[in-house]
Amino acid sequence: MSTVHLSSTTAPVNIAVVKYWGKRDPTLNLPTNSSISVTLSQDDLRAWTTASCSQDFPEDRMWLNGEERSTTDDKRLLACLKELRSLRTRVEQEDGTLPKLSGMGLHIASENNFPTAAGLASSAAGFAALVRAVADLYKLPSSRTELSRIARQGSGSACRSLFGGYVAWEMGTREDGSDSQAVQVAEADHWPTMKACILVASAQKKDVSSTSGMQSTTKTSLLFRERIERVVPDRMARMTEAIRARDFSTFAELTMRDSNGFHAVCLDTYPPIFYMNDVSRAVVRLVEHINGQAGETVCAYTYDAGPNTVIYYLRENEARVLSFVKGAVSATTRGADGLSEQTAASVPDVLAQTISAGVSRVILTKIGGGPEKTERSVLGPDGFPRK
Amino acid sequence: MSTVHLSSTTAPVNIAVVKYWGKRDPTLNLPTNSSISVTLSQDDLRAWTTASCSQDFPEDRMWLNGEERSTTDDKRLLACLKELRSLRTRVEQEDGTLPKLSGMGLHIASENNFPTAAGLASSAAGFAALVRAVADLYKLPSSRTELSRIARQGSGSACRSLFGGYVAWEMGTREDGSDSQAVQVAEADHWPTMKACILVASAQKKDVSSTSGMQSTTKTSLLFRERIERVVPDRMARMTEAIRARDFSTFAELTMRDSNGFHAVCLDTYPPIFYMNDVSRAVVRLVEHINGQAGETVCAYTYDAGPNTVIYYLRENEARVLSFVKGAVSATTRGADGLSEQTAASVPDVLAQTISAGVSRVILTKIGGGPEKTERSVLGPDGFPRK
Numbered sequence: 001m002s003t004v005h006l007s008s009t010t011a012p013v014n015i016a017v018v019k020y021w022g023k024r025d026p027t028l029n030l031p032t033n034s035s036i037s038v039t040l041s042q043d044d045l046r047a048w049t050t051a052s053c054s055q056d057f058p059e060d061r062m063w064l065n066g067e068e069r070s071t072t073d074d075k076r077l078l079a080c081l082k083e084l085r086s087l088r089t090r091v092e093q094e095d096g097t098l099p100k101l102s103g104m105g106l107h108i109a110s111e112n113n114f115p116t117a118a119g120l121a122s123s124a125a126g127f128a129a130l131v132r133a134v135a136d137l138y139k140l141p142s143s144r145t146e147l148s149r150i151a152r153q154g155s156g157s158a159c160r161s162l163f164g165g166y167v168a169w170e171m172g173t174r175e176d177g178s179d180s181q182a183v184q185v186a187e188a189d190h191w192p193t194m195k196a197c198i199l200v201a202s203a204q205k206k207d208v209s210s211t212s213g214m215q216s217t218t219k220t221s222l223l224f225r226e227r228i229e230r231v232v233p234d235r236m237a238r239m240t241e242a243i244r245a246r247d248f249s250t251f252a253e254l255t256m257r258d259s260n261g262f263h264a265v266c267l268d269t270y271p272p273i274f275y276m277n278d279v280s281r282a283v284v285r286l287v288e289h290i291n292g293q294a295g296e297t298v299c300a301y302t303y304d305a306g307p308n309t310v311i312y313y314l315r316e317n318e319a320r321v322l323s324f325v326k327g328a329v330s331a332t333t334r335g336a337d338g339l340s341e342q343t344a345a346s347v348p349d350v351l352a353q354t355i356s357a358g359v360s361r362v363i364l365t366k367i368g369g370g371p372e373k374t375e376r377s378v379l380g381p382d383g384f385p386r387k
Numbered sequence: 388m389s390t391v392h393l394s395s396t397t398a399p400v401n402i403a404v405v406k407y408w409g410k411r412d413p414t415l416n417l418p419t420n421s422s423i424s425v426t427l428s429q430d431d432l433r434a435w436t437t438a439s440c441s442q443d444f445p446e447d448r449m450w451l452n453g454e455e456r457s458t459t460d461d462k463r464l465l466a467c468l469k470e471l472r473s474l475r476t477r478v479e480q481e482d483g484t485l486p487k488l489s490g491m492g493l494h495i496a497s498e499n500n501f502p503t504a505a506g507l508a509s510s511a512a513g514f515a516a517l518v519r520a521v522a523d524l525y526k527l528p529s530s531r532t533e534l535s536r537i538a539r540q541g542s543g544s545a546c547r548s549l550f551g552g553y554v555a556w557e558m559g560t561r562e563d564g565s566d567s568q569a570v571q572v573a574e575a576d577h578w579p580t581m582k583a584c585i586l587v588a589s590a591q592k593k594d595v596s597s598t599s600g601m602q603s604t605t606k607t608s609l610l611f612r613e614r615i616e617r618v619v620p621d622r623m624a625r626m627t628e629a630i631r632a633r634d635f636s637t638f639a640e641l642t643m644r645d646s647n648g649f650h651a652v653c654l655d656t657y658p659p660i661f662y663m664n665d666v667s668r669a670v671v672r673l674v675e676h677i678n679g680q681a682g683e684t685v686c687a688y689t690y691d692a693g694p695n696t697v698i699y700y701l702r703e704n705e706a707r708v709l710s711f712v713k714g715a716v717s718a719t720t721r722g723a724d725g726l727s728e729q730t731a732a733s734v735p736d737v738l739a740q741t742i743s744a745g746v747s748r749v750i751l752t753k754i755g756g757g758p759e760k761t762e763r764s765v766l767g768p769d770g771f772p773r774k
Contacts, residue, residue, distance in 0.1 A: 268648050
């Protein structure tokens with residue numbers, strides 16, 4: 001039996017505060033605007049991926065959460081693997097003593113520590129982990145930014161999950177996508193007190209997939225051009241500045257405005273796309289209520305392509321923010337025990353009724369770092385899933 | 388006892404297909420964009436108003452649906468009455484033999500034939516009826532367009548209810564509002580087969596009043612300028628053309644796009660304004676389902692500042708449109724008996740569940756004419772409400 005080479009990594013979820021919506025090149029996943037995100041802690045949300053290869057593997061195979069997936073139909077996966085193999089080939093050409101891993105079949109297995117169905121950006125973490133794991137397996141000298149260009153082709157926002165902290169995806173201008181990549185705006189340590197509370201909505205049926213939704217918005221929304229040409233460039237500059245200055249109030253307002261503006265162009269799409277529902281809207285009002293009671297902006301909501309809310313706040317305001325969350329969710333909501341230290345604050349009945357009925361799970365987390373190499377392997381030493 | 392002069396009129400509701408949203412002058416109700424509407428039949432929805440005056444009336448008094456309302460705090464009402472009195476004064480100056488009605492107190496009473504709480508543009512019908520009734524009482528020679536400029540100061544969209552059929556409100560450019568007025572695009576007879584089905588939502592709590600909502604959008608939405616400067620002017624031209632050409636498919640698409648675009652700028656407002664709810668969104672999907680099943684655009688949704696849907700369709704498609712509506716609403720919904728001739732068509736469960744639970748009333752109506760003088764009086768011959 002030939003040597004089985006193995007490398008394992010974990011990679012984080014990121015939640016954008018200036019949203020990616022719209023592709024100028026759907027194949028290369030080149031966006032119509034730059035975006036910026038916060039990387040969440042892998043203690044709570046992460047993809048864990050092992051890549052392995054061996055002369056004995058005749059083909060590429062992949063397992064997601066224990067289920068084998070076909071690799072042959074997945075153009076995005078194939079694009080990533082092709083780029084990674086090509087980089088490995090170059091390494092092998094430069095040093096003829098290295099094993100010819102680029103010619104071997106790859107076995108890749110990935111597991112999430114959170115329910116995939118919860119609609120929590122699992123593809124971003126998944127593709128970041130895959131690219132990182134194969135790059136480590138291949139001992140590529142590529143920088144994280146270089147790898148981000150590969151992960152981007154798997155899932156646009158995956159490029160941001162190659163970094164921890166505060167991360168920008170620069171849209172770039174080149175047709176081949178060689179300058180459409182992630183860069184770190186600031187390490188998690190720069191502003192380490194950022195925390196996030198995720199309210200997972202019970203009804204998870206997605207209206208329209210992100211990919212087809214973006215295409216539809218790009219083609220049909222008459223307000224979209226204004227967003228990408230004027231609104232987002234200005235907001236990117238302000239958001240970067242707010243993060244550098246650790247200015248939560250500005251960070252929060254820009255985050256909420258961008259979420260609203262993104263869902264506005266979804267609604268302006270024809271036919272319209274709806275991701276927020278009555279529960280999402282009640283949580284928007286809850287956040288406004290919390291800020292109103294605090295007399296200052298202590299928390300911000302943001303919504304991706306689904307009804308879940310991510311609420312950002314600083315550690316120093318945790319008690320007051322979470323006391324209202326506790327007042328709004330049901331005691332039987334999963335994750336609600338994480339709120340046990342808080343005294344429930346009073347929340348208007350109409351909000352509490354909608355939120356307690358419509359939120360199925362609460363996840364408390366914080367800002368975190370980028371992908372981490374690990375000795376723990378998803379695959380067995382033979383490069384096959386463990387029985 | 389002095390002579391009591393009386394004049395009575397009815398006035399219709401209008402539902403915009405290119406929406407009015409944004410005031411460039413809040414006092415004069417001058418809009419940031421032109422708009423266009425369809426006047427609905429007074430058989431189903433109308434305000435009925437009597438204006439009276441007498442030397443014996445020391446002050447202006449007003450009754451709405453039997454309840455007296457203070458006239459002294461209502462700046463919009465006062466602005467209308469002041470303009471009407473000033474026109475009457477001119478008439479009296481030109482013909483000294485006429486009674487000096489302009490100096491007498493006015494008694495005005497108005498009743499709707501539909502629940503005011505249903506959020507069905509009652510203020511538009513109400514102010515149009517009031518202006519028309521007082522103009523008739525005063526025997527003013529003013530044209531309907533001239534009166535529309537007065538009604539506009541009461542409630543912006545009221546100016547469109549001075550006409551039947553298809554009506555444009557031209558935003559105008561003058562600072563004094565003298566060219567911000569309604570004109571008829573086409574008589575109801577030009578395209579008489581237009582019908583409307585109104586799905587009144589159970590939960591009628593309005594998010595934000597139209598007046599404050601418009602102000603907030605104008606000030607804070609970054610997408611709003613694109614709407615008023617480019618999107619609406621182009622859409623007004625196309626909509627006018629579609630009405631003239633009786634092109635339902637274009638009329639429908641423009642109507643749906645404009646409703647979506649209006650709610651998009653509401654969502655882009657900071658803090659965001661939500662008028663549509665999960666029931667509204669299910670009805671959007673129902674309309675898409677009906678059009679999909681028909682293989683052509685046979686109906687269009689539109690939403691004002693609330694969750695009610697108005698569905699426009701042509702008489703020739705009534706059976707197929709209403710069969711789906713019947714399939715979606717509950718048999719116990721008020722007005723559902725109006726659907727009795729239809730066979731209920733099958734509607735996806737997820738839509739039918741939301742719609743049947745969330746729609747409290749169905750109103751079937753059609754395009755109609757403008758205000759009509761009537762001998763029936765809301766007030767008694769003494770100019771006071773009947774006991």
